[in-house]
Amino acid sequence: MGRTSRKRHQKKKLNIKEITENEEHSLMYLKSWLLTKNCSSVYNLTPFNFFTTGRGLKTLKDIKINDILIKLPYEILITTSILSQSNVSILFSKIQYYSAQCVLAVFIIYESHLGNASKWHYYINSLPRNLTNPDFCTQKEKNLLPKFIIDYMDEFHKVCNDFRLLIKSMNNLKLNGEGHCSHCNLHLKKIITFEKYKWAYYIVNTRAIYIDEAEIETNQNINIKYPNNLALAPFLDLFNHSIYSTTHASVVTNKNGNKFYQINTLNSFNSESQVFINYGAHNSLKLYIHYGFFIPYNPLDEIYFDISDIKVCFDIPKFKLDFIISNNLQKNMAFIRDGLNYNAICTLFIMNTQLQRDHWNIKIYGNSLTSEDKIGIYNMAKLILNFKKNELLNHLINMKELKYCTQCFSIAINLIEEYITILNESYNSLCMFH
Numbered sequence: 460m461g462r463t464s465r466k467r468h469q470k471k472k473l474n475i476k477e478i479t480e481n482e483e484h485s486l487m488y489l490k491s492w493l494l495t496k497n498c499s500s501v502y503n504l505t506p507f508n509f510f511t512t513g514r515g516l517k518t519l520k521d522i523k524i525n526d527i528l529i530k531l532p533y534e535i536l537i538t539t540s541i542l543s544q545s546n547v548s549i550l551f552s553k554i555q556y557y558s559a560q561c562v563l564a565v566f567i568i569y570e571s572h573l574g575n576a577s578k579w580h581y582y583i584n585s586l587p588r589n590l591t592n593p594d595f596c597t598q599k600e601k602n603l604l605p606k607f608i609i610d611y612m613d614e615f616h617k618v619c620n621d622f623r624l625l626i627k628s629m630n631n632l633k634l635n636g637e638g639h640c641s642h643c644n645l646h647l648k649k650i651i652t653f654e655k656y657k658w659a660y661y662i663v664n665t666r667a668i669y670i671d672e673a674e675i676e677t678n679q680n681i682n683i684k685y686p687n688n689l690a691l692a693p694f695l696d697l698f699n700h701s702i703y704s705t706t707h708a709s710v711v712t713n714k715n716g717n718k719f720y721q722i723n724t725l726n727s728f729n730s731e732s733q734v735f736i737n738y739g740a741h742n743s744l745k746l747y748i749h750y751g752f753f754i755p756y757n758p759l760d761e762i763y764f765d766i767s768d769i770k771v772c773f774d775i776p777k778f779k780l781d782f783i784i785s786n787n788l789q790k791n792m793a794f795i796r797d798g799l800n801y802n803a804i805c806t807l808f809i810m811n812t813q814l815q816r817d818h819w820n821i822k823i824y825g826n827s828l829t830s831e832d833k834i835g836i837y838n839m840a841k842l843i844l845n846f847k848k849n850e851l852l853n854h855l856i857n858m859k860e861l862k863y864c865t866q867c868f869s870i871a872i873n874l875i876e877e878y879i880t881i882l883n884e885s886y887n888s889l890c891m892f893h
């Protein structure tokens with residue numbers, strides 16, 4: 460994961476993934492391969508570098524509401540049942556349970572090492588070699604990431620736990636003189652390394668779709684943890700995400716009894732424009748952690764603060780704090796572009812009010828805050844906001860001191876800059892109320 464970028468060269472332009480010439484070739488091969496596999500729906504879609512998003516899919520014809528975006532035959536979806544056809548199934552001991560992510564990741568690594576001998580090589584070659592989830596930051600970079608990013612990076616321990624199980628199994632095979640690849644005679648221990656496992660795990664995590672577990676053939680030789688509902692879907696993973704897109708996924712069967720995974724769009728797209736799907740209602744932080752990117756102006760973004768942030772700026776009398784906590788108002792308090800979210804307003808009202816306690820409930824649950832209440836709340840909010848903003852600015856200064864950084868780290872810098880923009884908008888909204 461060594462892609463470096465000069466820290467200075469991204470002023471306003473976000474770090475986006477562009478298609479290199481090599482990738483373009485592999486994507487065209489992938490498309491041709493799919494066309495031979497009864498997958499005509501990809502005919503009018505073509506990979507393209509878009510200015511705002513980088514790599515994405517362009518439609519070559521007008522797409523109307525309810526049209527089929529993509530229709531993939533079931534046999535080109537990669538699910539855990541594929542392992543029954545793979546040499547690598549020997550790795551999965553019958554006494555352990557494995558996650559679907561783990562099984563698919565191992566399959567991807569093994570097929571990837573087969574090169575062109577893999578039946579799946581057109582798909583494997585289309586997969587990005589470098590991922591930009593924060594987990595791919597160097598250790599030095601991770602040490603500089605703010606807590607609010609680190610705290611949500613919960614996949615890393617799963618990667619480590621999975622790999623520990625795999626190592627155990629590979630060692631057992633080795634002791635018994637088993638586990639050599641029938642294609643190159645290398646031992647699996649040499650093929651499935653931690654670095655490759657981490658890459659493949661994230662490939663699965665960022666690109667798999669969910670399908671009905673009943674549609675996946677069970678493999679009697681492997682124990683797979685519930686829910687076993689993941690599938691890798693070649694080409695489908697090239698669609699970019701838009702929060703404003705709506706799609707409908709379904710399984711359809713044609714008159715010959717062949718099953719397809721189909722996505723219909725509930726939006727329209729003009730010919731020559733980018734086609735989007737929706738990965739879910741994710742805020743920027745979640746998009747960055749799980750998919751390795753984010754999109755500015757996401758309406759779901761909120762900048763959270765907690766009681767300890769308030770305490771830096773104000774004393775909280777115990778009877779007020781008790782009320783706030785017993786009503787759960789301190790949870791998910793946030794600055795939003797329009798000012799403050801509901802819990803933040805309620806908490807700051809309690810902090811600021813001179814009223815007796817028996818009036819508090821009607822004020823916060825009865826939607827009866829006066830202008831005077833609001834001015835008090837917003838003035839407190841502005842102080843807390845400045846404290847949060849300074850915290851982010853300090854992170855930014857430290858992070859920008861790194862002379863060379865990975866692309867994943869540059870995206871973290873962009874994310875913090877986006878957060879500062881949101882705080883500025885929130886501040887302006889708070890000031891508009893007099």
Ligand SMILES: [Zn+2]
Nearest residue numbers: 640642643644
């Ligand atoms: Zn081999």
